[in-house]
Amino acid sequence: xxxxxxxxxxxxxxxxxxxxxxxxxxxxxxxxxxxxxxxxxxxxxxxxxxxxxxxxxxxxxxxxxxxxxxxxxxxxxxxxxxxxxxxxxxxxxxxxxxxxxxxxxxxxxxxxxxxxxxxxxxxxxxxxxxxxxxxxxxxxxxxxxxxxxxxxxxxxxxxxxxxxxxxxxxxxxxxxxxxxxxxxxxxxxxxxxxxxxxxxxxxxxxxxxxxxxxxxxxxxxxxxxxxxxxxxxxxxxxxxxxxxxxxxxxxxxxxxxxxxxxxxxxxxxxxxxxxxxxxxxxxxxxxxxxxxxxxxxxxxxxxxxxxxxxxxxxxxxxxxxxxxxxxxxxxxxxxxxxxxxxxxxxxxxxxxxxxxxxxxxxxxxxxxxxxxxxxxxxxxxxxxxxxxxxxxxxxxxxxxxxxxxxxxxxxxxxxxxxxxxxxxxxxxxxxxxxxxxxxxxxxxxxxxxxxxxxxxxxxxxxxxxxxxxxxxxxxxxxxxxxxxxxxxxxxxxxxxxxxxxxxxxxxxxxxxxxxxxxxxxxxxxxxxxxxxxxxxxxxxxxxxxxxxxxxxxxx
Numbered sequence: 136x137x138x139x140x141x142x143x144x145x146x147x148x149x150x151x152x153x154x155x156x157x158x159x160x161x162x163x164x165x166x167x168x169x170x171x172x173x174x175x176x177x178x179x180x181x182x183x184x185x186x187x188x189x190x191x192x193x194x195x196x197x198x199x200x201x202x203x204x205x206x207x208x209x210x211x212x213x214x215x216x217x218x219x220x221x222x223x224x225x226x227x228x229x230x231x232x233x234x235x236x237x238x239x240x241x242x243x244x245x246x247x248x249x250x251x252x253x254x255x256x257x258x259x260x261x262x263x264x265x266x267x268x269x270x271x272x273x274x275x276x277x278x279x280x281x282x283x284x285x286x287x288x289x290x291x292x293x294x295x296x297x298x299x300x301x302x303x304x305x306x307x308x309x310x311x312x313x314x315x316x317x318x319x320x321x322x323x324x325x326x327x328x329x330x331x332x333x334x335x336x337x338x339x340x341x342x343x344x345x346x347x348x349x350x351x352x353x354x355x356x357x358x359x360x361x362x363x364x365x366x367x368x369x370x371x372x373x374x375x376x377x378x379x380x381x382x383x384x385x386x387x388x389x390x391x392x393x394x395x396x397x398x399x400x401x402x403x404x405x406x407x408x409x410x411x412x413x414x415x416x417x418x419x420x421x422x423x424x425x426x427x428x429x430x431x432x433x434x435x436x437x438x439x440x441x442x443x444x445x446x447x448x449x450x451x452x453x454x455x456x457x458x459x460x461x462x463x464x465x466x467x468x469x470x471x472x473x474x475x476x477x478x479x480x481x482x483x484x485x486x487x488x489x490x491x492x493x494x495x496x497x498x499x500x501x502x503x504x505x506x507x508x509x510x511x512x513x514x515x516x517x518x519x520x521x522x523x524x525x526x527x528x529x530x531x532x533x534x535x536x537x538x539x540x541x542x543x544x545x546x547x548x549x550x551x552x553x554x555x556x557x558x559x560x561x562x563x564x565x566x567x568x569x570x571x572x573x574x575x576x577x578x579x580x581x582x583x584x585x586x587x588x589x590x591x592x593x594x595x596x597x598x599x600x601x602x603x604x605x606x607x608x609x610x611x612x613x614x615x616x617x618x619x620x621x622x623x624x625x626x627x628x629x630x631x632x633x634x635x636x637x638x639x640x641x642x643x644x645x646x647x648x649x650x651x652x653x654x655x656x657x658x659x660x661x662x663x664x665x666x667x668x669x670x671x672x673x674x675x676x677x678x679x680x681x682x683x684x685x686x687x688x689x690x
Contacts, residue, residue, distance in 0.1 A: 206400040212330045223323035226316040231354025236367040244302045254309045261313035263617030267445040269318030270610035277393045286382040289315030297371035324609040329392035352498015356491035398432030445611040453661045456653045461593040462615035466623040467643040473624045500583025508588035519543040541661035548592040555585035556644040563640020
């Protein structure tokens with residue numbers, strides 16, 4: 136009887152390992168699978184389209200002795216990524232929710248609007264600097280400690296902003312607010328890299344960018360309503376409540392995902408680095424988890440984490456070109472967003488609430504990229520894998536030294552960049568000629584869709600080639616885009632006054648097109664650059680490990 140119950144239990148457990156938990160990307164055909172199994176010269180080739188309803192094929196990797204890239208099922212992965220995404224919401228929300236209250240702040244602080252605008256510039260500067268410290272710290276010590284530190288700083292800054300009464304205090308506290316919130320963007324992207332393989336990252340990027348996309352869309356609406364009915368201080372109290380709720384959720388349920396700490400999720404972190412609900416779990420569960428730990432999946436960073444790591448990534452030939460163009464792309468995007476309120480007010484006579492609603496198409500376009508860009512990225516990855524003769528391993532992070540990941544990503548990003556440039560061009564001229572409101576609204580939607588999708592794709596590529604320091608890679612991207620965006624917001628207003636919004640938009644679109652050969656160079660040469668860099672690193676490691684190659688040590 137006991138044996139029968141045990142057998143039934145085993146079958147039930149196999150049945151609970153549903154296709155949803157093990158769902159990967161579609162791969163090569165059965166004919167290619169048979170060929171790869173017979174070929175000793177194709178080490179990356181494995182059966183890649185198993186029958187997901189067959190438990191024996193589900194566990195094929197376990198028989199081969201390979202650990203899954205992440206032990207979390209799809210549902211838990213999506214949930215953790217969504218929590219990280221909404222934690223990242225506070226950074227763009229804090230920036231955009233502030234915009235409708237600029238006139239009220241200038242009046243109450245007895246300063247000019249231009250001085251209040253300086254708080255936007257300093258916010259962007261610290262938004263570029265802070266992730267370099269937060270991301271570098273989290274790559275070596277974990278995501279949860281970095282989240283906790285960031286939220287403590289952010290909560291304190293918002294409470295101070297709600298209570299302060301002077302312009303110097305406003306300036307300093309806005310810098311602290313930016314420093315606390317901006318690190319969450321790098322952490323959210325790092326969580327995606329911790330949990331997902333390159334082959335499936337496209338479908339999860341929409342979850343990761345959901346909060347970042349909602350921030351610019353909802354911020355002006357919320358800020359306009361609060362400032363109009365309750366005053367500008369209510370904006371900061373709203374941010375205190377929102378971030379406090381998010382902070383409690385992180386403390387209670389967000390698990391540690393950093394692969395330097397927990398590997399593929401099977402390694403138990405120290406008690407202080409566990410979610411509170413886990414500490415309250417029965418001891419029997421903890422003992423059972425200890426038996427399933429796989430310490431071989433822990434991936435320590437090759438270099439000791441430090442804030443300079445972001446600059447080192449920018450100095451790389453391939454990553455530097457991607458990040459600089461990403462900064463240029465974001466600058467044009469900010470040129471539109473930072474002037475949208477004044478343009479809608481002057482050309483249509485809208486109030487702050489109506490202006491806030493005009494930001495919705497941009498946010499909706501950004502959210503739509505979850506179903507367009509993410510799907511296209513995964514589809515093109517599978518297509519390139521077939522063309523390059525590499526099989527896709529289910530829930531396995533494959534090495535890409537011999538795979539042209541640049542072609543797989545940029546083949547999607549480049550067309551969207553050109554469509555985005557045309558959208559900005561069309562938006563600027565329909566605004567110039569005072570057409571109906573439908574014209575700029577439609578163009579804003581397509582600009583949000585293509586520009587956000589392109590930028591997220593470039594971020595994904597940077598993480599792909601720097602997967603051992605994902606948060607640092609995203610911090611480097613943040614550094615480029617925020618510094619270039621801060622410069623753009625400083626002069627785009629006077630430029631529109633001088634030459635008009637039509638020609639300003641033409642300049643933005645032309646710059647995107649003229650500098651796009653930077654990405655074409657990566658598309659054509661990036662793979663070979665990465666192979667050369669890997670060969671040089673391997674040679675240095677061999678030299679350091681070979682005592683005969685280091686005569687100074689023999690002495």
